[in-house]
Amino acid sequence: MKTANRIRAAFAALAFGAALALTPASAQAPVNPTASAVKEEQLLKELDRVTGRVSIPDRKAGVVIQPEGREFRALQTRAMPWVAIVAIFGMLALIAAFYLYRGRIMIDSGKSGMTIKRFGGFDRVVHWTTAVSFLTLAATGLNTAFGRSLLLPLMGEHAFAAWAEFAKMVHNYVAFAFMAGIVAMFVMWVKDNIFQMIDMEWIRSFGGLFSHQHPPSSRFNFGEKWMFWSIIFLGAAISATGLMLLFPFQWAGIQGMQWATLIHGVVGVVFFAAILAHIYIGTLGMEGAFDAMGSGRVDVNWAKEHHSVWAEEELRKQTPQPADGRLAAPAE
Numbered sequence: 570m571k572t573a574n575r576i577r578a579a580f581a582a583l584a585f586g587a588a589l590a591l592t593p594a595s596a597q598a599p600v601n602p603t604a605s606a607v608k609e610e611q612l613l614k615e616l617d618r619v620t621g622r623v624s625i626p627d628r629k630a631g632v633v634i635q636p637e638g639r640e641f642r643a644l645q646t647r648a649m650p651w652v653a654i655v656a657i658f659g660m661l662a663l664i665a666a667f668y669l670y671r672g673r674i675m676i677d678s679g680k681s682g683m684t685i686k687r688f689g690g691f692d693r694v695v696h697w698t699t700a701v702s703f704l705t706l707a708a709t710g711l712n713t714a715f716g717r718s719l720l721l722p723l724m725g726e727h728a729f730a731a732w733a734e735f736a737k738m739v740h741n742y743v744a745f746a747f748m749a750g751i752v753a754m755f756v757m758w759v760k761d762n763i764f765q766m767i768d769m770e771w772i773r774s775f776g777g778l779f780s781h782q783h784p785p786s787s788r789f790n791f792g793e794k795w796m797f798w799s800i801i802f803l804g805a806a807i808s809a810t811g812l813m814l815l816f817p818f819q820w821a822g823i824q825g826m827q828w829a830t831l832i833h834g835v836v837g838v839v840f841f842a843a844i845l846a847h848i849y850i851g852t853l854g855m856e857g858a859f860d861a862m863g864s865g866r867v868d869v870n871w872a873k874e875h876h877s878v879w880a881e882e883e884l885r886k887q888t889p890q891p892a893d894g895r896l897a898a899p900a901e
């Protein structure tokens with residue numbers, strides 16, 4: 570071989586060697602991408618989550634991937650708004666339909682002008698503390714869940730950030746007043762909310778809501794008892810999950826925290842929807858009902874129509890007073 574040809578061959582060999590050295594290892598070995606993807610999926614399935622090892626005390630920092638997180642995020646962002654829309658607007662539609670059908674439930678025999686005591690001062694303070702704190706929690710909680718989509722575009726970033734931070738603080742602290750209220754209501758009213766045989770008559774006629782009858786009832790009728798126990802159980806569930814969110818990872822791991830977040834949200838909207846019905850019947854829906862929690866005294870005819878057994882017992886113990894506040898004239 571001529572010298573020039575030899576030099577050319579040596580350069581070609583060098584160039585080939587250099588190209589080989591610069592090619593990534595993955596490109597050199599025969600690759601089966603499908604097989605590695607299958608392995609990765611298997612790994613995810615088998616390990617449940619991909620965890621590394623950490624030496625710091627916070628062991629959950631070693632969780633690199635948690636596949637359930639994706640399902641949790643989908644439920645949070647896609648399903649939750651629908652749960653809220655169906656529960657809240659569904660309840661408003663039911664209330665509106667009932668109002669159109671039945672109108673305001675009036676005292677059939679008219680007001681007597683005489684009242685008896687239904688709730689004392691302490692009962693009313695507890696009720697209104699719980700009611701105001703619940704409504705505050707509902708407003709600030711709905712803001713946490715949906716404010717970003719609904720209010721942020723209207724308020725702008727700065728105003729929304731300030732409001733959202735304030736709302737979160739309020740939510741965290743007011744929760745304690747609400748929890749105390751739920752415990753106090755349970756202690757004060759549980760004995761009058763235990764199921765009795767007389768409630769069967771209320772159930773049979775569905776409280777006379779559609780038939781205009783007045784089934785007999787003791788201090789609380791079956792509808793109120795149902796509401797009371799809903800408030801107690803929903804209140805317990807929302808308080809327990811709320812405490813888990815207030816003190817993260819104290820009582821649960823990553824999955825537990827995700828469940829607590831979901832349950833807190835769902836119970837919150839169902840609770841709010843139930844309370845809408847309670848507020849309706851305690852105000853617009855029934856003549857004379859609000860007075861029970863307002864002044865604490867109710868018209869005697871209201872008591873006889875809606876709580877006949879309780880009214881009879883109370884009329885044996887209490888002397889009715891005129892509604893205008895003047896004391897009954899002493900008998901001569």
Ligand code: HEM
Binds near residue numbers: 701860863
């Ligand atoms: C603006 C809001 C509210 C209004 C107007 C309202 C009105 C009333 C009225 C008038 C009563 C007396 C019913 C009767 O005499 O039989 C009552 C009872 C009651 N309320 Fe409310 N309420 C409100 C909010 C709340 C909230 C947020 C809760 C709880 C989360 C609540 C829980 C209760 C309970 C447990 C009772 C006693 C019923 C029973 O034990 O069966 N209320 N409410």
